[in-house]
Amino acid sequence: MKRRNTPAKTAVLNILQQAQSALSQDSIEAEVKGEMDRVTVYRVLNRFCEDGITHRILADDGKYYFALCLNCNEENHDHDHFHFRCLGCQKVECLKQQVQVILPQGYRQNAISSWVTGYCKNC
Numbered sequence: 001m002k003r004r005n006t007p008a009k010t011a012v013l014n015i016l017q018q019a020q021s022a023l024s025q026d027s028i029e030a031e032v033k034g035e036m037d038r039v040t041v042y043r044v045l046n047r048f049c050e051d052g053i054t055h056r057i058l059a060d061d062g063k064y065y066f067a068l069c070l071n072c073n074e075e076n077h078d079h080d081h082f083h084f085r086c087l088g089c090q091k092v093e094c095l096k097q098q099v100q101v102i103l104p105q106g107y108r109q110n111a112i113s114s115w116v117t118g119y120c121k122n123c
Contacts, residue, residue, distance in 0.1 A: 008036045012044045022057055022067035022092040057083050060115045065092045084116045088123030
């Protein structure tokens with residue numbers, strides 16, 4: 001279903017496109033600085049996840065982070081990768097290496113999401 005483009009969606013998408021890493025909802029709210037309320041940001045981010053624009057990452061710190069889906073299309077929408085959270089600057093990044101897990105016979109994989117924490121090259 002084609003969704004209507006709104007100023008809120010445009011603003012949140014611009015923030016995500018300019019980001020160098022995944023962003024928490026709190027950090028996106030801080031960027032919009034009162035242009036929209038918390039519920040609107042939440043709805044926009046959830047719609048982006050539903051539409052395959054972003055993927056939601058539940059971090060080891062209990063927060064959700066959102067990252068743009070790169071190189072994904074309708075035939076190939078793959079998020080089987082690890083994420084890295086820097087303990088110094090708190091930056092969250094999607095690691096590009098795909099992960100393959102060999103499951104017991106009869107099991108079927110849907111997605112992989114795991115965390116690596118440590119310090120980034122800047123910290």
